[in-house]
Amino acid sequence: MTEKKLISIMVPCYNEEENVIPISEAIIDQMDKMPQYDYELLFIDNCSTDQTRPLLRKICAENPKVKAIFNVKNFGQFNSPYYGICQTTGDCTIVICCDFQDPVELIPVFLKYWEEGYQIVCGVKTSSKESKLMYTLRTIYYKAIKKFSAIDQIEHFTGFGLYDKSFVNILRSLDDPTPFIRGIVAELGGKRKEIPYEQQLRRAGKTHNNWYSLYDAAMLSFTSYTKVGMRIAEFVGAGFAILSLLIGFVYLIMKLIFWDRFVAGQAPLIIIMSLMCSTILAFLGFLGEYIAAINARVMHRPLVIEEERINF
Numbered sequence: 225m226t227e228k229k230l231i232s233i234m235v236p237c238y239n240e241e242e243n244v245i246p247i248s249e250a251i252i253d254q255m256d257k258m259p260q261y262d263y264e265l266l267f268i269d270n271c272s273t274d275q276t277r278p279l280l281r282k283i284c285a286e287n288p289k290v291k292a293i294f295n296v297k298n299f300g301q302f303n304s305p306y307y308g309i310c311q312t313t314g315d316c317t318i319v320i321c322c323d324f325q326d327p328v329e330l331i332p333v334f335l336k337y338w339e340e341g342y343q344i345v346c347g348v349k350t351s352s353k354e355s356k357l358m359y360t361l362r363t364i365y366y367k368a369i370k371k372f373s374a375i376d377q378i379e380h381f382t383g384f385g386l387y388d389k390s391f392v393n394i395l396r397s398l399d400d401p402t403p404f405i406r407g408i409v410a411e412l413g414g415k416r417k418e419i420p421y422e423q424q425l426r427r428a429g430k431t432h433n434n435w436y437s438l439y440d441a442a443m444l445s446f447t448s449y450t451k452v453g454m455r456i457a458e459f460v461g462a463g464f465a466i467l468s469l470l471i472g473f474v475y476l477i478m479k480l481i482f483w484d485r486f487v488a489g490q491a492p493l494i495i496i497m498s499l500m501c502s503t504i505l506a507f508l509g510f511l512g513e514y515i516a517a518i519n520a521r522v523m524h525r526p527l528v529i530e531e532e533r534i535n536f
Contacts, residue, residue, distance in 0.1 A: 228262040231255065231335065232314030236305040237280075237322040238270040238298065244279050248290060250328045251320070258332060267322075268293045268308035270300075271531075284534045296531040305383060306403040307527040310396045318386045323426040325354075326384040333419055334386035343388040343414035349380035352423035375411045378418065382406070390414070401524050460507070464500055471496070 255263040280292045334345040352359045366379040
């Protein structure tokens with residue numbers, strides 16, 4: 225009798241007391257429909273402050289195939305899921321959100337293409353029931369990062385998908401303290417299949433993303449996979465230098481020709497200085513993002529610190 229393949233499903237969560245039980249039931253129901261596979265369901269909790277952890281303890285007590293990792297504090301939206309993937313033991317790992325925005329019904333589809341030889345099967349949003357403004361802004365962001373990156377980035381890919389064990393082993397070997405899974409998949413992933421889907425509204429609860437966290441994600445992707453910020457700074461700086469020389473030369477000629485009548489005044493000087501200083505400050509901030517990213521990697525802190533494991 226051939227041994228069943230083990231499928232790992234990893235669900236990151238933070239303050240999802242209204243969703244952890246329904247999502248576990250939905251995933252287990254899907255896996256029960258595919259008796260040819262064995263499974264493990266891993267929740268990694270990013271230090272929830274509601275009743276998520278007691279509910280996870282209850283789920284784990286009722287089903288030994290459900291595992292849980294409790295982080296000692298909130299380590300952010302990138303580190304915790306990445307660490308969770310690296311703790312799975314299956315022949316492949318499926319990552320899915322706890323809030324039902326990623327359709328559980330795609331699990332059999334992912335497995336079908338995995339069996340056909342694809343190492344990575346990505347869920348790619350073609351539409352969304354979230355705010356149209358947010359979806360439009362995300363589209364602009366994805367197109368920008370794809371345009372400026374040397375890597376062929378995947379548009380509207382949030383990490384929802386299936387990863388073969390061989391790719392999970394690559395993730396373990398990277399030892400990156402600030403991992404950006406979407407970029408890593410595009411850069412280092414093997415044979416890939418993209419599956420379109422419509423993103424659903426959250427089943428319950430409030431999103432934990434805000435403008436700051438979205439900006440943080442955008443800066444991580446830009447500083448990890450593009451040089452565009454520094455290149456723009458170089459070009460703008462060179463442009464201002466040339467413009468300043470031309471203006472200075474024109475003023476010199478005008479003064480020599482109309483010595484007694486030409487009064488330059490201070491308004492042009494003030495305008496140019498204000499424009500140049502504001503531009504310098506903006507690009508210093510952007511440069512700071514690169515330095516902060518380098519600093520995080522140099523310090524080489526662990527992805528997360530665990531407080532507790534259940535059913536391992």
